[in-house]
Amino acid sequence: MSDAPARVIAVDTHDIRFPTSRELDGSDAMNPDPDYSAAYVVLRTDAADGLEGHGFTFTIGRGNDVQVAAIDALRGHVLGRDVEELCADPGSLFRDLIGDSQLRWLGPEKGVMHMAIGAVVNAAWDLAARRAGKPLWRLLADAEPEWLVRQIDFRYITDALTPEEALDLLRRGRAGAEERRARLLERGFPAYTTSPGWLGYDDDKLGRLAARAVADGFRQIKLKVGADLDDDIRRCRVARAVVGPEIRLAIDANQRWNVDEAIRWTNALAEFGPYWIEEPTSPDDVLGHAAVRRAVAPVKVATGEHVQNRIVFKQMLQAGALDIVQIDAARVGGVNENLAILLLAAKFGVPVCPHAGGVGLCELVQHLSMFDYLAVSGSTEDRVIEYVDHLHEHFVTPVVIRDGHYTAPTAPGFSAALLPESLARYTFPGGTYWAADPDTRKDEAA
Amino acid sequence: MSDAPARVIAVDTHDIRFPTSRELDGSDAMNPDPDYSAAYVVLRTDAADGLEGHGFTFTIGRGNDVQVAAIDALRGHVLGRDVEELCADPGSLFRDLIGDSQLRWLGPEKGVMHMAIGAVVNAAWDLAARRAGKPLWRLLADAEPEWLVRQIDFRYITDALTPEEALDLLRRGRAGAEERRARLLERGFPAYTTSPGWLGYDDDKLGRLAARAVADGFRQIKLKVGADLDDDIRRCRVARAVVGPEIRLAIDANQRWNVDEAIRWTNALAEFGPYWIEEPTSPDDVLGHAAVRRAVAPVKVATGEHVQNRIVFKQMLQAGALDIVQIDAARVGGVNENLAILLLAAKFGVPVCPHAGGVGLCELVQHLSMFDYLAVSGSTEDRVIEYVDHLHEHFVTPVVIRDGHYTAPTAPGFSAALLPESLARYTFPGGTYWAADPDTRKDEAA
Numbered sequence: 001m002s003d004a005p006a007r008v009i010a011v012d013t014h015d016i017r018f019p020t021s022r023e024l025d026g027s028d029a030m031n032p033d034p035d036y037s038a039a040y041v042v043l044r045t046d047a048a049d050g051l052e053g054h055g056f057t058f059t060i061g062r063g064n065d066v067q068v069a070a071i072d073a074l075r076g077h078v079l080g081r082d083v084e085e086l087c088a089d090p091g092s093l094f095r096d097l098i099g100d101s102q103l104r105w106l107g108p109e110k111g112v113m114h115m116a117i118g119a120v121v122n123a124a125w126d127l128a129a130r131r132a133g134k135p136l137w138r139l140l141a142d143a144e145p146e147w148l149v150r151q152i153d154f155r156y157i158t159d160a161l162t163p164e165e166a167l168d169l170l171r172r173g174r175a176g177a178e179e180r181r182a183r184l185l186e187r188g189f190p191a192y193t194t195s196p197g198w199l200g201y202d203d204d205k206l207g208r209l210a211a212r213a214v215a216d217g218f219r220q221i222k223l224k225v226g227a228d229l230d231d232d233i234r235r236c237r238v239a240r241a242v243v244g245p246e247i248r249l250a251i252d253a254n255q256r257w258n259v260d261e262a263i264r265w266t267n268a269l270a271e272f273g274p275y276w277i278e279e280p281t282s283p284d285d286v287l288g289h290a291a292v293r294r295a296v297a298p299v300k301v302a303t304g305e306h307v308q309n310r311i312v313f314k315q316m317l318q319a320g321a322l323d324i325v326q327i328d329a330a331r332v333g334g335v336n337e338n339l340a341i342l343l344l345a346a347k348f349g350v351p352v353c354p355h356a357g358g359v360g361l362c363e364l365v366q367h368l369s370m371f372d373y374l375a376v377s378g379s380t381e382d383r384v385i386e387y388v389d390h391l392h393e394h395f396v397t398p399v400v401i402r403d404g405h406y407t408a409p410t411a412p413g414f415s416a417a418l419l420p421e422s423l424a425r426y427t428f429p430g431g432t433y434w435a436a437d438p439d440t441r442k443d444e445a446a
Numbered sequence: 447m448s449d450a451p452a453r454v455i456a457v458d459t460h461d462i463r464f465p466t467s468r469e470l471d472g473s474d475a476m477n478p479d480p481d482y483s484a485a486y487v488v489l490r491t492d493a494a495d496g497l498e499g500h501g502f503t504f505t506i507g508r509g510n511d512v513q514v515a516a517i518d519a520l521r522g523h524v525l526g527r528d529v530e531e532l533c534a535d536p537g538s539l540f541r542d543l544i545g546d547s548q549l550r551w552l553g554p555e556k557g558v559m560h561m562a563i564g565a566v567v568n569a570a571w572d573l574a575a576r577r578a579g580k581p582l583w584r585l586l587a588d589a590e591p592e593w594l595v596r597q598i599d600f601r602y603i604t605d606a607l608t609p610e611e612a613l614d615l616l617r618r619g620r621a622g623a624e625e626r627r628a629r630l631l632e633r634g635f636p637a638y639t640t641s642p643g644w645l646g647y648d649d650d651k652l653g654r655l656a657a658r659a660v661a662d663g664f665r666q667i668k669l670k671v672g673a674d675l676d677d678d679i680r681r682c683r684v685a686r687a688v689v690g691p692e693i694r695l696a697i698d699a700n701q702r703w704n705v706d707e708a709i710r711w712t713n714a715l716a717e718f719g720p721y722w723i724e725e726p727t728s729p730d731d732v733l734g735h736a737a738v739r740r741a742v743a744p745v746k747v748a749t750g751e752h753v754q755n756r757i758v759f760k761q762m763l764q765a766g767a768l769d770i771v772q773i774d775a776a777r778v779g780g781v782n783e784n785l786a787i788l789l790l791a792a793k794f795g796v797p798v799c800p801h802a803g804g805v806g807l808c809e810l811v812q813h814l815s816m817f818d819y820l821a822v823s824g825s826t827e828d829r830v831i832e833y834v835d836h837l838h839e840h841f842v843t844p845v846v847i848r849d850g851h852y853t854a855p856t857a858p859g860f861s862a863a864l865l866p867e868s869l870a871r872y873t874f875p876g877g878t879y880w881a882a883d884p885d886t887r888k889d890e891a892a
Binding site for chain 1: 554602754
């Protein structure tokens, strides 16, 4: 080895698609036939340790190629970076990426370009955690509050959270962290499951899976709603009858409704005691969510999986639009922006219950909730991470669920890496699965 | 010719970039060195008339290739469409594009994917207007209110504007339309100019161009601000001294500030009597704009060129966050979504003063303001279209400015078509300009 500093020497991208639409896994009122996909990125370096950083954007099929193109457009900001410096301050990469004045026009800080930034930033954090020999949750929880604050871009949020307030929250968050870490390692972090509730499942399958969820130790399940009210009433009745009165039953409309419709529909399901209504309307509609929340209480309002950035989360909190903040590990600008969102939620006293599922979202977001528990909120009360039992077998270090809890990962990194054989099989359209599929050519033309 | 209906047979895309960064044209506090670009799309048909539909997304350089990829991802929704049906109801294409459940995940309705939809939808309107033998403003102004309402997607806006209210606005908007049309054809539509005020220009150039703007008949000019307060004070003083007290002086921060900073900075420039402060903070920040507006009155607050869709405009209006709605022809989902935004603005009694400039934004948006005047707002009072004197020479039917007014276009279509020789010269990276440029290879690697 020479004495030259190690550099990032490659930014490899992959268009990975799983044919989930064939089983109606993941079907809801807005997404009838998703093919869960990942625009996947690997940062390679010339360091002696041979470690890589992995990250991805989750999509549901068509357009995954656009997402890959967006990650490719960031390559120039990553290639040649000093690996030590990058891992010591992933925020420097984050700031360069969101600060590219030409690319910024394509957002700013939203949609395809912002998700691409999230994938690359998360890959840098994966690399940093691997090099530190720690799972990401632990790297974050061990970090100094001052360093964490420097990882955050406070632009556009200082009217709700200043760097000084963030520092104060993080300093106070340390009290009792050791004890919480022991409890986390012993018990894990509470999960809830959406596996029973996909809209494409019939009542029998719904009831069977709901019963199994309770038997497996989950204290909350979630049902997709919003396509047909009579169906929703029937499905909620089935689920409530199976799980009994104690288990929390969340419902999720996936943005299907206008504001007035959201209010009427949610109230029509109130007799089944839903714990929260998720994505009642457009994720862009701060004032709409606030109006829904006022009208459906005591049913809580939850949203976030499609909330584009910290600026919209800030307003959701300022407007009293949310009871539950649902961060997503791969929608916003990566770990750095999620640190801001976790601290905003803490400032407003709103619990964070992450969105997960898809491809690898469970693997990623568990780290952020565990950090939140150890270093920010200090509590797991009313906090649950979504769990969906799909596609974990493709990951090198898949999540481990035990008695309705996420077990704290111990492997270094961000749990983002797909197995090489899964990459080879599900690369679109050239992987062995798709190349052998008679419909692929048709899909490609569509 | 066979009797088979004419179809869309090709969706051609082009990555077009102009090297504007070399002159600092277009420089502002957030965009120091834009290369004005267009992700350009041409719909070709097998109709006997040989007419095409042209559209584009405007970008400022890097990432234009991502925008092209996004347009390419829509091809399957356009190819094979019946041309008569498409032109009779462009809204059917708009609904299919925003309704693609897999592509929707990449927004929804924001950023790269939504701008791509806007480009394709606008190309369809260009085709429809050409086939009708009318400039787009006239096609829209001649249309029945019922038909126009059917062109709008009311999802997520019915809490502010119902289809019935929209119909009522359009029916009332017809009164006096004949007289207004005569006046439009005679006088044109008022413009203001940003050409003097780019941040990269020195005081001499600013003063010289401001004087020329007044001599050319403009009653409003605009200055970029936000990089350095002392510079801004000096530049505003120069401009005000040159134009005198009667000419409106708008200032534009291009999202540079946090909320409190926006308030302080704007108030520090109040002595120069700015007419509006544009983009004081993030375009996503509805509540932030409302706070700024309360604190800087009587200076008006204007925004919109980066407002992602009708849902955010709706909230800006509901929250009393804006005095001026700045639509952009190529940021949202095309003509259909802009119809919704024009009607929302009318419902709330807020004047529309479009963003333009860039590449071809003047050419496009003039049609929407002229339609607004003829059929919705019925007034040009306090309404001006931005005008920037760049790159018009590349268009087949460039805007014509006379005595500070946009002359009503008479050529059929949406004025979107670039000259074939400009396409050949500025295609990136293979066009004759870029292929001959010694820096192109470096730019490409970056």
